[in-house]
Amino acid sequence: MVSEFIKNKHLANRAGFGISLEQIATFERQSTAEVWQSYARARDFEPISFKSTDTDADYAALSTLDAVAKKQIQQRNRQRNIEINLNFLTAMVHSEDQLREKMAFFWHGHFASRVVNSTFSAHILNEIRKNALGNFRDLLFAVSKAPAMLNFLNNQQNKKGHPNENFAREVMELFTMGRGHYTEVDVREAARAFTGWSYDKEARFMERKKFHDPGTKIFLGKTGNFDGNEVLDIILEQPATARFITAKLYRFLVNEQVDNELVDMLSKQFYDSGYDIKQLLDHIFTSSWFYEPKNIGSKIKSPIELMAGIMRMLPMKIENPENLIVYQKLLGQLLLYPPNVAGWPSGKAWIDSSTLLLRMQIPQIWSGLRPLELSPQQDDDLDMGLKQNRKLSKGFKNPNMTIAWTAVEAAFAGKEPTGLLLQHEPSFKQPILKKYAAGNSRMSIIETMSMPEYQLC
Template identity: 60%
Template sequence: MTVPSLINNKHLLWRAGFGAGINQFEDLNNKDIKALLNDLFREETFLYINYDTPDVEIIDYMNDKSPAEKKKEIQRINREQNLELNLNFLDKMVNSKEQMKEKMAFFWHGHFASRVVNPRFNRQILNVIRKNALGNFRDLLFEVSQAPAMLNFLNNQQNKKDHPNENFAREVMELFTMGRGNYTEKDIREGARAFTGWGFDKEGNFRERKNLHDEGTKNFLGKTGNFTGSDVLNIILEEKTTAKFITTKIYKFFVNENVDENIVNKLSDNFYQSGYDIKKLMTEIFSSSWFYDKKNIGNRIKSPIELMAGMMRTLPMNIQNPENLIVYQKLLGQMLLYPPNVAGWPNGKSWIDSSTLMLRLQIPQIWSGLRPLEYTPRQDDDIDMGMKSRETALNKTFKNPNITIDWARVEKVFKDKKVEDYLIQSSKSLDMNSVKNFSDNSVKMNVINLMSTPEYQLM
């Protein structure tokens, strides 16, 4: 019988982070929840995610090349820099001691979804999200709304007086703050007028271009005035529906997709009263006894990034070709920096179809060198990275990931433990006899086989 504290500790580490790291299993069953929470909420000196690939300074660099060659070279460098950002973000999730901050950043990365080619813009919005991940939602909203990546993605660079573009104003209300049904089409039109002139220069600095701003009176959410974009964001934040919308989305992501209205109402009131203090909200969630109710444990399907990061935290590995981790992100349908649209990634059962489930179950064997990768991207894959056929995917893009796992360390950690108690969140349906039938009873094969079960897909 698994001791309750072990179940609760695993639950907390998966929801408030990316699962237990190899060094955490040793005393996981007797660790105090408060001590674990302190570890998870630890904050260190903020380090920006960057890329080392040199920026292209086209004028000095390529005078001898044709326009087509220059364009191709710029595309190549942009692609390399974005892939480096992607892998550096994943590395933070796996290795950072600030697990809650990186998990929260991962949540906001899907909430404030943007998808642009420019790696400088991607780097900037990613770091804005990480820096403010556990800070104040007001600061986060303002900084994201003024980030070139978002203004570019939602066409606000083209939002000018006499020709307002409503895209940005609509998504700010529908997806980022209030949710559908809490504003009218007129509010969108008036909000768009307030955001006229918000843009950026070619260096990626936010600019309020006064000559493009509509100075007229606006009627927005029942208030009247000569509003600017900042006024509109402040008016949105005054609405209690904003706190409710954000809290509900956080509850669905971190607790349960089936919302308990009473709990969410209380959380959202406290969130609003605190002036949108994210850390306070998350502390309240993870410190509450209801968070550890049986119905909230092992009920969420891990997203591809959570699945990969969790395995990388459990298995100490040396990856010779980390760029091939991108291949798995593509094949499983979640590539960092490339959300499918402005609504971000869907969650839950949408992660699982026949092709992705098979690959998910086989990754432990592939990464352990026990079987080759033989997969093509999902049919709906719109991340056009030259992986449209298996031949291209395997011969061109994919090389052996060359992963070396330190099995001796894994053996040592799990030597006197029931491995399933530590790796599986909800083992009700787990048939350990069939797991062991596929195994030679070594810790290594036990771990690989447990990670290859449908139960390991849940957290």
């Protein structure tokens, strides 16, 4: 029998970034239905941005600038992207709108893009966050017209007579239907429909009519003088789109092992609702099967989920938050910089011998019990060190975290850390847990967070 408290933690792990310190008492007295209502409550949207207002030459082609000006713009964009990254992470940790941020995190990986221009980065992230719980059609159109996506997938090069198929292909393969539901002819015809989709120097979407191919196209069995909007609507008419999105959401929210009967049912509901994302989430999080033991603690936390979860449970003051970028890079998930247009991997792909050790050491490092012994190479302009090998670093300074241990110990008083922090009983209870349980709850909390089972959600 799964207790209500475990169900509440399960819901917090999947509909947000895990239980927070303040939620412990709440989760002990509330029903799962009440917890879900608190997550599902509509809240005002607050965009993420960067402090700098200096926008001169942001949209200038770097190739037209001298070396000094180019370096200045690259440095400014790099700093802004770091700020956007950290502001997004902060929202994951502290926002009451956990469901929005969790779904924004999902869509951020689904509609993967990676651009140098920080204004583009902020724009597409906010389009994703704004539409994360709304209608998938609105989200698809907003992202497809975002300068970041058009730039990343080269659609500014897609012109009448010289179509570039990159954008059209990825829209169908990765963002909507998935492979097997379109032909190479469909890719070519869709690319023709998207000719002329671009953006102006103020980073606003625009259709360049002189570059658009107005001719007749045959796309997914339909014939007409389609433009990009009509192609997207035809794609949304395909039940395959609803199933592709639903299956991916199931793997993200429920279990990496897909239950095809459930996905078929959910995808039909999603399609019939006109792609209502919030309604789909309600079906998932209010269903009894979601809370079955096989789905609880069955997923490996992504690096961002791991970091955000620790920070939610251990409230802390961070003197040098920019150094959190180092942990994202070491663990392989740097916000705003997915490895490719397919986004980040999932499941066991997050774990190897070196990353598992570091993941288990982070609670000790952040609490000051041990130093970080690895750091990435210096950032490059685009990949920010992702392609560089790791090296030993004696000079790296930790983010200088001060954990609010008085509040933590009060919330954990009289409680078993494994019961609050883990979804499964550990395969073995380390002797240190018993050693420190009575006299030093800090150590028992850190040791529990350092267990392999803490990597699961």
